[in-house]
Amino acid sequence: MNPISKLEDQFSFESIDSPDKRREALQEAVQTMKEYVKIDHSVAVLSDLADNKSYIFTGDFGSFFEMDTSGYLTIDSIWEEDIYQRIHPEDLFERHLLELEFFNFLKTLEPEERLNYATKCKIRTLNNKKEYQRILHRSFYLKNSSEGGLWLAVCLYNYLFEKHTAVTGIDGKIINTKTGESIYVDTYVNCRLLLTSREKEILILISKGEISKVIADQLNISINTVNRHRQNILEKLNVNNSIEAVRTADALNLLA
Known part of the structure; x- marks a missing residue:
């Protein structure tokens, strides 16, 4: 069984704005991600934690997943299960642990600092030839609510643009995208x-x-x-x- 089930229960404790306040910010975020995948060529999943919906944007990397790259689609879940089914079960489990650690790490920070951090890992994923290929996965939060709760989450999938090296597990990291500081996650101190x-x-x-x-x-x-x-x-x-x-x-x- 897929070890990633749902973070909705933790997310439900986040302070979320009213629907009217969220609507305009969400439209802006959707437009931002539409433009982003044109530049980055990645597959991007924008998850609305308040409404339990995701918006999946397919840049050129969508061909890896055999996706239609002509636009974006909306699903009634914050989990992209069709993609998860392609990820090696061991790597999916390790990614789950990384996301748990990331979520609890962010909760130790002031709301304005949380958006400066992201995760990065390398996961084995079935390509369009049904062969496992290591790809790059990144995640971060795009917006807080005005009350400081985590709201819009982003997952990015793309080719791994580096030479193959021996990797133990998914080589998970939490990165400060503002300073470049990188924290290798081999223990889960924020989950203690x-x-x-x-x-x-x-x-x-x-x-x-x-x-x-x-x-x-x-x-x-x-x-x-x-x-x-x-x-x-x-x-x-x-x-x-x-x-x-x-x-x-x-x-x-x-x-x-």
């Missing part, structure tokens, strides 16, 4: 406090195969409380089920 101590206890028991009733008895809490914690864990880790939660938490070193 993602789960409470109780949530960690429960997830460790889940990893051992315990069901909610047994967990409730061991921790001397109600089964409803256990189930509420389980749901919180899924939301914080942005996964669909307990198996994915254990894998993600373990990769983030949250269960040590």
Whole structure:
């Protein structure tokens, strides 16, 4: 199963403007991305976190995905699942971890600073010959709401314009695009406090195969409380089920 499920639950806590305030800014952002892909030749996905919609713009790189490059399309999701299905499962999982770290890193910054940062990674993706080819993936936030909440997110896909070198994983980085400072992401320090101590206890028991009733008895809490914690864990880790939660938490070193 695709390890990236939905960040909507975290995004729902962001301060978002009214529809009237958003409309004009969104139209401006759409026009900006239409022009951008003409220059960058990339495939760009502009995701509106408030309305749970994405706008996919196809520059010349769209031919890699066998996309129509004549315009853009709108989907009722902030996830470009058709593209995700082409990405190698291991790289998709690592990219998920990078995006989690990026989101929590940005939350440590003042709103005006957040737009200066982006992620960069190299992901194996099926080309139009159905062969895995390493491509460049970048992501950043284009706009905050006027209240300082993260609002418009951008993902960019393009050719990897550099000589092939030995790469471990996706070679994920967080980059300050204003200063050029680059942070190689091999640990997930900004995700350390993602789960409470109780949530960690429960997830460790889940990893051992315990069901909610047994967990409730061991921790001397109600089964409803256990189930509420389980749901919180899924939301914080942005996964669909307990198996994915254990894998993600373990990769983030949250269960040590």
